[in-house]
Amino acid sequence: MEHTFAMIKPDAFENADEICKIIEGADFKIAEKESLTLTPAKAKSFYGEHKDRAFFSGLIEFITSGTIVAMVLEKENAVVDWRSLLGPTNSKQAEEEAPDSIRARYGTDVQKNAAHGSDSPSAAEREIKFFFPEFDLTETHRTSQGEEAKEYLMMTVVPTLNKALTTMCRLSPRPSDPLQWLSEYISTNGTAKSQKPKIFFVLGGPGAGKGTQCDKIVQEFDYAHFSAGDLLRAEVNSGSEQGAMIDGMIKDGKIVAGEITLSLLRKAIDGTDKKGVLIDGFPRKLDQAGAFESQVSDFEFVLFFDCPEKTMEERLLQRGKTSGRVDDNAESIRKRFKTFVETSLPVIEYYDAKSKVKRIDATQSPDEVYKVVRENFTVYSSSNLTPTVTSSNSTSSTPP
Numbered sequence: 001m002e003h004t005f006a007m008i009k010p011d012a013f014e015n016a017d018e019i020c021k022i023i024e025g026a027d028f029k030i031a032e033k034e035s036l037t038l039t040p041a042k043a044k045s046f047y048g049e050h051k052d053r054a055f056f057s058g059l060i061e062f063i064t065s066g067t068i069v070a071m072v073l074e075k076e077n078a079v080v081d082w083r084s085l086l087g088p089t090n091s092k093q094a095e096e097e098a099p100d101s102i103r104a105r106y107g108t109d110v111q112k113n114a115a116h117g118s119d120s121p122s123a124a125e126r127e128i129k130f131f132f133p134e135f136d137l138t139e140t141h142r143t144s145q146g147e148e149a150k151e152y153l154m155m156t157v158v159p160t161l162n163k164a165l166t167t168m169c170r171l172s173p174r175p176s177d178p179l180q181w182l183s184e185y186i187s188t189n190g191t192a193k194s195q196k197p198k199i200f201f202v203l204g205g206p207g208a209g210k211g212t213q214c215d216k217i218v219q220e221f222d223y224a225h226f227s228a229g230d231l232l233r234a235e236v237n238s239g240s241e242q243g244a245m246i247d248g249m250i251k252d253g254k255i256v257a258g259e260i261t262l263s264l265l266r267k268a269i270d271g272t273d274k275k276g277v278l279i280d281g282f283p284r285k286l287d288q289a290g291a292f293e294s295q296v297s298d299f300e301f302v303l304f305f306d307c308p309e310k311t312m313e314e315r316l317l318q319r320g321k322t323s324g325r326v327d328d329n330a331e332s333i334r335k336r337f338k339t340f341v342e343t344s345l346p347v348i349e350y351y352d353a354k355s356k357v358k359r360i361d362a363t364q365s366p367d368e369v370y371k372v373v374r375e376n377f378t379v380y381s382s383s384n385l386t387p388t389v390t391s392s393n394s395t396s397s398t399p400p
């Protein structure tokens with residue numbers, strides 16, 4: 001329940017009973033009521049905010065010229081509703097715009113306008129205290145704080161919470177730790193930052209299954225997938241000046257200069273409108289990791305496919321039968337493994353130390369691996385979730 005301050009001015013005092021009936025007829029409770037004549041000092045203090053205005057002395061003269069009725073009115077939305085019942089400040093304007101209002105019926109002009117009402121909850125509190133210092137405003141505070149808190153929550157967290165809870169309930173299976181899931185969802189979806197695409201690094205040795213799993217993620221979550229190797233191979237095929245140099249580096253399992261790969265990736269990322277972007281096979285060197293973060297974007301986590309060399313070698317040789325890639329042969333594979341261990345694994349270790357790595361056992365079948373992979377992405381997506389796949393929590397590792 002809200003309270004406001006009301007005053008029947010000297011020009012309408014003779015109609016005070018009638019006005020009080022109108023007030024009560026409009027569902028206000030008159031919580032306090034006192035008839036009095038203001039002294040000039042008290043009137044000046046009450047209207048202190050107008051002391052420099054031209055109408056001040058006339059106002060003081062008028063308001064002290066007879067009896068007034070000071071009241072505390074109680075109602076939901078008391079401040080606004082009482083102002084509406086009063087009508088426009090100038091009684092002449094009120095006659096035209098709100099002929100049933102109190103000022104239209106009992107006032108004359110802008111000064112002799114029959115009654116006063118606080119223009120805001122804070123003014124109401126100040127004015128009530130001025131005339132009724134003993135009046136208990138606890139209920140008004142409780143209401144306004146409650147209303148304000150409700151509005152605050154509606155404007156800020158409720159939309160995100162609703163979306164989060166709906167998304168969580170649609171998951172199958174539902175997260176075993178719902179609060180942990182919610183906390184991750186809110187930290188990834190709850191801010192304006194989420195307008196930018198989320199970046200996920202997908203790393204692992206050659207043939208670990210990065211591309212295979214990225215295809216599955218794209219299918220379910222509608223993300224963009226940019227393979228650094230594919231972008232470099234496209235550069236080779238474009239016949240550009242640097243193409244021949246890149247081709248030689250790939251054959252030797254060497255890592256192409258970071259600026260080249262970074263600029264290809266940046267262009268690809270800038271051109272996508274997807275909410276998530278999988279960066280496959282990059283960064284492959286520590287300096288590339290730093291360059292990406294400082295020049296392109298931050299990222300969510302590294303999905304690391306952990307797979308023994310023997311398994312990767314078998315897969316690559318098998319892939320080499322049809323891939324047409326210059327590096328899917330025994331000699332290039334050996335060189336690629338060496339580069340991976342010496343240059344790329346330190347990137348994993350670096351991010352591991354920062355707890356940014358989701359390590360996935362990549363030795364199982366593609367579908368089994370994907371069951372674990374997808375769990376890492378459900379918190380990022382409120383749509384495109386297929387509630388059909390069951391999952392386990394394991395992300396066991398085989399030392400590389």
Ligand SMILES: Nc1ncnc2c1ncn2[C@@H]1O[C@H](COP(=O)(O)OP(=O)(O)O)[C@@H](O)[C@H]1O
Nearest residue numbers: 206207208209210211212315319362364365366
């Ligand atoms: N989990 C898996 N089990 C068996 N074979 C796989 C698995 N994941 C991928 N492959 C196969 O291994 C080869 C290398 O996979 P790919 O996804 O191209 O690896 P990467 O992108 O890491 O080099 C492909 O021929 C692919 O079909």
Ligand SMILES: O=c1ccn([C@@H]2O[C@H](COP(=O)(O)OP(=O)(O)O)[C@@H](O)[C@H]2O)c(=O)[nH]1
Nearest residue numbers: 206207228229249250253254255256281282
């Ligand atoms: O950021 C990158 C990504 C790839 N490459 C080169 O491209 C080759 C193939 O990489 P890709 O990721 O396509 O295949 P993978 O070796 O992971 O199977 C690598 O051996 C490197 O020579 C590179 O130089 N920088």
